[in-house]
Amino acid sequence: MLIPIDVPFDLANTLQSGQAFRWRFDGEWHQGVVFGNVVRIRQSATGLELATQPDDESYLEPLLRDYLGLGVDLDVVYTSLSPDRRLSQAIERYSGMRILHQDPWECLVSFICSSASNIPRITRNIESICAAFGRPLGTGGPPLYTFPTPGELADAGPEGLRRLGLGYRAEYLADTARAIAEGRVDLMTLREAPYEGALRELTALAGVGDKVANCVLLFSLDKPEAFPVDVWVQRALQEWYLEGSERKLSKLNMRLWARDRFGPHAGYANQYLFHARRLQGRNGEERSHS
DNA sequence: AGCCAGGCCCTCC
């Protein structure tokens, strides 16, 4: 099935920019598990080619449009951000990179796992969690699994999760899974809530501080002003924007500074700065795109 | 061998 696309969109940069951890690229197709389906997708000159199972492509198509962030008018975002010279350059380089609209539960678990870790390890951790506690999806190829529900992870318990190599994140995950499973926090409700209130509810969860919460708010809870400050964004701000004593701002104060500077679309500014800075490597050397 | 990761949490000042 072909989905026509007539707006700015870059599938590869959208799926491989550290927002989600279950997409694999084989040089031609991107394959992932979303909405309980194995989804294979690739971009052509006219649109997106799609193959899904077990459900029909026609059923997944609107869901995927939403997931891929195609509902957002990127021209509005770009117009708002491009007066900034750094951003206009990044927008030109990575034009069409979008912020995903993910499932909040999967997003929350993923970023709890991300603390003091790296993408290869996070990816392995998430895959282990799905293989151990998710539901198998018949594919014919290597086995794939759905993302486990809050109840399934709560039942796994801290010991079950520790066995997967999650380290100290296992306790956080078990606690948070229980809080969600028991309905103490309703993630879907947070989509309608204002930013500040949703942030407070999220940071009350185990293993969720300001950075993780802002990732969840930005990538899954419809908060375009969210601005997660990790070490990459911290470096980008310090090297490209801040002067003198401003460089010593705490990460939390950097978030406030950025919200003030970039405005209601600060989240998109964050994603483009993050991507641009990360591709430069730890010491600022250019890194090849392999 | 030792240090540091795409943080969080707790203690202490």
Place this chain on the structure above:
DNA sequence: GGAGGGCCTGGC
């Protein structure tokens, strides 16, 4: 409120 150290595990 904010600076500092500990925390699992893995990679350099």
